[in-house]
Amino acid sequence: MTRQPRPDPTRWPSPCSGCGLHVETRPYGVGGALVCFPCGTGTPEAEATARAALGAALAGPGPRVLTDLGPQLMPSNLTKPGRN
Numbered sequence: 001m002t003r004q005p006r007p008d009p010t011r012w013p014s015p016c017s018g019c020g021l022h023v024e025t026r027p028y029g030v031g032g033a034l035v036c037f038p039c040g041t042g043t044p045e046a047e048a049t050a051r052a053a054l055g056a057a058l059a060g061p062g063p064r065v066l067t068d069l070g071p072q073l074m075p076s077n078l079t080k081p082g083r084n
């Protein structure tokens with residue numbers, strides 16, 4: 001059984017596209033829809049969709065970092081020589 005996260009509209013203004021709760025979401029639903037962890041992994045089909053969306057988001061020529069908005073390009077000041 002998966003524990004449902006606690007809704008908090010002030011922290012998570014965009015609701016989950018699956019359950020409609022204002023909880024932590026990621027853009028790994030169908031067509032990039034925001035889904036919470038239980039909705040994104042609740043069925044084998046949902047988990048396959050989430051894994052495919054994450055894989056596609058991580059694919060690319062440059063290094064990526066995971067953020068609340070999903071994978072993003074790593075800031076260039078962290079990838080160039082001479083950083084401190």
Ligand SMILES: [Zn+2]
Pocket residue numbers: 016017018019020021035036037038039040
């Ligand atoms: Zn949900």
